[in-house]
Amino acid sequence: MSKAFDKVNHETLLNKLNNCCFKTYLLDRRQRVTVLGATSSEKLVPSGVPQGSILAPILFLLYVNDLPDAIKNSKVSSFADDTKVFKCIDSISDESLLQSDLNSLGNWLTNSGLINLIKTSASFSKLPGKRTRSTSNSPTR
Numbered sequence: 001m002s003k004a005f006d007k008v009n010h011e012t013l014l015n016k017l018n019n020c021c022f023k024t025y026l027l028d029r030r031q032r033v034t035v036l037g038a039t040s041s042e043k044l045v046p047s048g049v050p051q052g053s054i055l056a057p058i059l060f061l062l063y064v065n066d067l068p069d070a071i072k073n074s075k076v077s078s079f080a081d082d083t084k085v086f087k088c089i090d091s092i093s094d095e096s097l098l099q100s101d102l103n104s105l106g107n108w109l110t111n112s113g114l115i116n117l118i119k120t121s122a123s124f125s126k127l128p129g130k131r132t133r134s135t136s137n138s139p140t141r
Contacts, residue, residue: 004081005060006048007114013049013063025055047113063112070108073097 010026029050030042049056049063057080067083068076074087074097085105087098109115 003051004114005051005056007112008049008060008063009047009113012112013059016062016065017059022059025050064114067105067108067112070104071101072104074101 014022014026026049029045031045032042033040049059060081064078064081064083067078071085074085077084077086083105085098085101087094087101089095089098106115
């Protein structure tokens with residue numbers, strides 16, 4: 001499983017930064033691994049920001065800074081690599097608007113290369129005292 005920081009596409013990030021001084025920081029990075037005294041050959045690292053560096057969180061936030069722009073009808077709450085999209089559902093129209101935003105979010109994640117389907121989930125909460133309407137499309141038994 002890759003972490004979100006490992007999924008940052010260098011070219012996309014550089015386009016967002018529009019500054020050549022970051023090219024040497026991101027491009028042509030290599031890594032190798034040592035396990036039980038055996039060291040692998042160096043491999044090119046095509047994505048990600050150097051973790052543990054002062055710039056890594058800033059570069060990641062710059063990379064995802066336009067994510068809220070993809071959401072038109074719901075609210076977005078983000079912290080680091082954790083993002084929540086939420087909307088109070090009072091009607092079928094609200095459901096459609098939320099679904100539209102979730103579709104837009106999926107498109108944004110796919111286009112940015114950040115989607116991790118294993119870690120992606122959706123949860124729904126009901127406020128106390130609110131009536132819930134069933135929206136299941138499955139046949140009743």
